[in-house]
Amino acid sequence: KAGVTQTPRYLIKTRGQQVTLSCSPISGHRSVSWYQQTPGQGLQFLFEYFSETQRNKGNFPGRFSGRQFSNSRSEMNVSTLELGDSALYLCASSLTVAGYNEQFFGPGTRLTVL
Amino acid sequence: AQKVTQAQTEISVVEKEDVTLDCVYETRDTTYYLFWYKQPPSGELVFLIRRNSFDEQNEISGRYSWNFQKSTSSFNFTITASQVVDSAVYFCALSEEGAGSYQLTFGKGTKLSVIP
Numbered sequence: 001k002a003g004v005t006q007t008p009r010y011l012i013k014t015r016g017q018q019v020t021l022s023c024s025p026i027s028g029h030r031s032v033s034w035y036q037q038t039p040g041q042g043l044q045f046l047f048e049y050f051s052e053t054q055r056n057k058g059n060f061p062g063r064f065s066g067r068q069f070s071n072s073r074s075e076m077n078v079s080t081l082e083l084g085d086s087a088l089y090l091c092a093s094s095l096t097v098a099g100y101n102e103q104f105f106g107p108g109t110r111l112t113v114l
Numbered sequence: 115a116q117k118v119t120q121a122q123t124e125i126s127v128v129e130k131e132d133v134t135l136d137c138v139y140e141t142r143d144t145t146y147y148l149f150w151y152k153q154p155p156s157g158e159l160v161f162l163i164r165r166n167s168f169d170e171q172n173e174i175s176g177r178y179s180w181n182f183q184k185s186t187s188s189f190n191f192t193i194t195a196s197q198v199v200d201s202a203v204y205f206c207a208l209s210e211e212g213a214g215s216y217q218l219t220f221g222k223g224t225k226l227s228v229i230p
Contacts, residue, residue, distance in 0.1 A: 031216075033216075033217065033218075035218075035220075042220060042221075042222045042223065043218075043220040043223075044220075045217040045218065045219070048216070048217055056217055088157060090159065092159075092218075094216065097216055100147050100166055100209075101216065102149065102161045102164050103161070103216075103218060105159035105160075105161075106158065107156065107158045108157045108158065110157070
């Protein structure tokens with residue numbers, strides 16, 4: 001069974017640009033979550049999607065948005081990039097939205113903002 | 115609000131030594147789930163274990179063992195006879211059932227270096 005895949009793996013952008021990251025969950029998984037990882041803040045929750053609906057959002061500005069498609073694939077978008085957005089963005093998939101389900105993580109997209 | 119504290123930022127041990135990684139959590143929920151993840155240099159978080167708040171049994175899986183104590187709000191992780199391949203950053207995480215969301219709250223992580 002294929003794991004969670006994320007594309008692209010690496011991105012370099014400049015301030016003010018926008019970026020779209022993609023995540024394909026494990027087959028059969030309907031829940032997708034996104035996390036941002038930085039050396040200073042650690043791992044922080046961004047969004048949670050289930051059946052194309054955003055169920056929860058972390059404490060991030062409106063420049064961060066996302067969506068989920070009918071095939072459970074998800075994208076997140078960051079507009080007007082800032083230097084502080086440089087981070088590893090991790091996507092996780094889970095079978096359902098129950099708290100006991102383990103979340104399986106992808107390899108991440110490393111975003112560098114210059 | 116939920117919170118996870120991993121007080122040990124970095125630990126270095128010599129191969130074959132035992133090492134314990136500490137995790138202390140805070141939650142107001144009576145139903146919650148605790149997790150440990152491993153992040154090797156490649157960056158991908160690897161799931162290691164899940165524990166629910168109603169199950170305080172310790173668990174052993176090969177060289178790994180976990181000690182869950184609700185009385186002290188701790189969920190510690192021990193690696194016995196450590197190996198170089200155990201070198202990674204280890205994260206403890208918490209998920210609350212009552213939050214209406216299964217988002218994970220992570221600790222800051224403990225970087226383990228196993229020296230040959």
